[in-house]
Amino acid sequence: MMLSQLVSTTEEVAATSSRLAKIDALARLLVQADADEIAPLTGLLLATPRQGRLGVGWRGMSALEVSHADASTLAITDVDQAFERLAAASGTGSASVRSSTLQALAARATALEWDFLTRAMLGELRTGALGGVLLDAIARASDRPVPAVRRAAMLSGDLGETALIALTGSAESLDEVGLRVGRPVLPMLAATAATPTDALGITGEASVEYKLDGARIQVHRHGDEVSVYTRSLADITHRVPELVEIVRALPAHDLILDGETLALDEDGGPRPFQETMSRFGADAARELALRPWFFDLLHVDGRDLIDEPLGVRLAELDRVAGPWRIPGTVTADAEAAERVSHDALAAGHEGIVAKAIDSPYAAGRRGKSWVKVKPVLTYDLVVLAAEWGSGRRQGLLSNLHLGALDPAGEFGEPGALVMVGKTFKGLTDELLRWQTATFPTLETRRTQGTVFLRPELVVEIAIDGVQRSPRYPGGIALRFARVKGYRPDKAPGEADTIQTLRSLLRE
Template sequence: MRAFADLLDRLVFTRSRNAKLRLIGDYLRATPDPDRGWAMAALTGDLDLPAVKPAVIRTLISERTDPVLFAMSREFVGDTAETVALLWPENPAARTSNAEALTVAQVIDRLATLGRAEAPAALADMLDRLEPDERYALLKLATGGLRVGVSARLAKTALAQGFGLDVDAVEEVWHGLKPPYAALFAWAEGRGEQPSAANVPVFRPFMLAHPLEDLRIDLADYVAEWKWDGIRVQLVHVAGQTRLYSRAGEDITASFPEVAAAFTTPCVLDGELLVKGEAQGGSIGEGEGAASFNALQQRLGRKVVSRKMLDEFPAFVRLYDMLFDAGTDLREQPWHRRRAALEALMPRLDADRFDLSRVIDAEHFDALTTIRAGARDSAIEGVMLKRRDSPYVAGRRVGLWYKWKRDPLVADCVMMYAQRGSGKRSSFYSDYTFGCWSEDGELLPVGKAYSGFTDEELKWLDRFVRNHTQNRFGPVREVEKSLVLEVAFDSIHESKRHKSGLAMRFPRISRIRHDKPAAEADRIDTLRRMIG
């Protein structure tokens, strides 16, 4: 645990991407199997220890220290694992009687084999044996929430660079392997063959787009498609097995069984997972029939889907691209050839679950600009521009694909509540709940945002919260209803889960309205007219 704790500590205080890559690479080269494999699983989010939940940790610390002290410390620190690691009472006797140092593998093996009844005592025993920074590392392992500024892609890049591998080759085989990745490290060190993804329904990294910003695109070289507001998915059917993967590579097959059951053609496709709109009936019409993201949200994260849910929120996939046709890899072929292959495939797919994302008919860029400006369909997020000769390559490559999001909607809202952030923002009130006025003059919450402001604006907002607090509800502060925030958001939808009846999509703070009285902030009816 010592080496892993040191790694986490250094990653937390390192901002440079290249420095983080070196830290992880050095750790992986110096650390033996299986510890380094389990560390990679933790860094990439592939570690799951269901016997340890945050409630267990809170119970353990409340039995060993004053609960009020813990609550106050947790609010100040902003992280449960760090708070518990610092407050946990020292136990020299436990360290003396267990002279052998704990390894990452020992921790994983023990916690993975215990039920929820035995896990608390085992976790407490291990915490007794460790130093504070090692306790922090243990708790982060146990709960799966590292938050050390390392994405799964960055961890895989560090592994690739550390051993002289191609990161796309690592990504290609990653989802066909299981922690602690012994075969992967054997290949990395030249002791084994490269793992194969043949006949396994593995995830391939998505091709991504750069923001268009101020560029003008020649439509002789680029094709335009709508950017749909669902979730990007990859459909894989290999050797009789079907998988649906999210953009992060998470297996979401069980959440959308009707789509998986309908996909039986050996190939790999890229598309947007959507829910059918109210006007949808029978098969899906090209470019039509998609409900808002709010409808899709009812299905996300559900491991068991009821018949009622399937009937009320039927899912389908609007297809963008084709990566494999049976065993033939199409990714090196230009977009126009992959598109032709996808169009030829469409008659073989279930028309009730799959349709084709249509190409926007625009003669030139100015015409496309006009078309985009008029698009306020709740399921449309913007426009995608793809080079007609572009191969399908992992990640973002300059000049190949661009995303041109539609202009955001804006509303003037009143700050109502604030909460501390996490990680680097744990000392600041950086999460803000805001509302608009009802017809009866009641301020109702319409959204929550924690981005869009500068560091200087964050400091100003934090001071405002501290100086204008009226009530406290655990970690949440209710503030004086006097500050107006201009909030930008992509769309707004009806929602039964919120008292206002509305929910914003991707809200962010675009401006602090020092000049505007709270009484002149927008009303719920104004936001309601923005739906659709």
């Protein structure tokens, strides 16, 4: 299969808001793929190459100077082989290998293909081909039941492998995919509610637990062999030896545990999320110890528990990992849930998660059995610039550059605006059209992809918090920023300050 077929399909998918049309387009593409193309194709569609980390970043990509091909000659297998070379490059000379590989790949690609590959490699491909849509497309292309494909994907943790089995194997081979110690499964996800009372209204009797501002982990143990995986199923075992030792000491032979980990400060409070995540970096110092909190048990000593009610799983979790359980209580009482939420927030955590006590473990799914509650923080910030959108947002000004006021001049001139992040989330079609019509009237300059504005527009932004970041001059970046709405009643001088945002950092 040619790369151009994939690129044209992703453009078709991005151009429609119809889920059924997206599924149909992707299914037509999948049925044309040979067996050795299915996994690479799936990885490209999800902007998660099957090789994992390729060792390339935006700086290296933007530094390339190359003329692109006029005609399409690249096959999916050509791209996959180039990705293999990128992922395998290590040690002395690896930078040169990656650079030459990227140069060769860029030269063979058309400008349109290279734009696609760049975004796929950097994880910035927004086509609307999310996992759920692609999963349904796999089911349609293979003529297999959606529940069978979904369960196989959940338990294998690999949509590419699932697609290969569904499209080339028998119905029985798809059904044979099961839970296996040492192979991570997709984590169960939570819906959201505004208050603990609302959450219990959805779940009924629930295990109401602290929601930590940590990193999701899944830990597998077979005898003395322990493996630790991230939310995205990356293996980080070698980076977290303290977690390995804790699980190795538990009274069981085989385990699959679900939980969170974070670092604590001297007073036992949670350190900032950024510091926890720094431990997952290859070159991070080991002085910062991580502590696990487990909240689910999927397998113990030959017994799969994912289809058992949560109450059964928690009883087994208490038995094998009681000292490492996440704080919480089982209740159907709204006042009790509110108290747990108050205690969690007072301890410096994000909020709570209410989990229906009779629910099975739905790997990879966001249903109503788990419901999280976090306080919403909103701030008034100033729009500094906007980037042109892609896909459905082609031709529309979308991704906003956001600035906070610096009245004290700690990061520049007193009264200047300090950039603290970007977001395209929360923008309705109406707002996108308004921005595209309005922003050019405020334009000060532009580059190929960005229009810079006079700082006159204030927008209300909801965030989950901030994290330390060297990317922006104020040393912080917004977490999960989304647009609530514009504030024409406010002037830029009334925007929130960089000092206010920095105070969200837990020292």
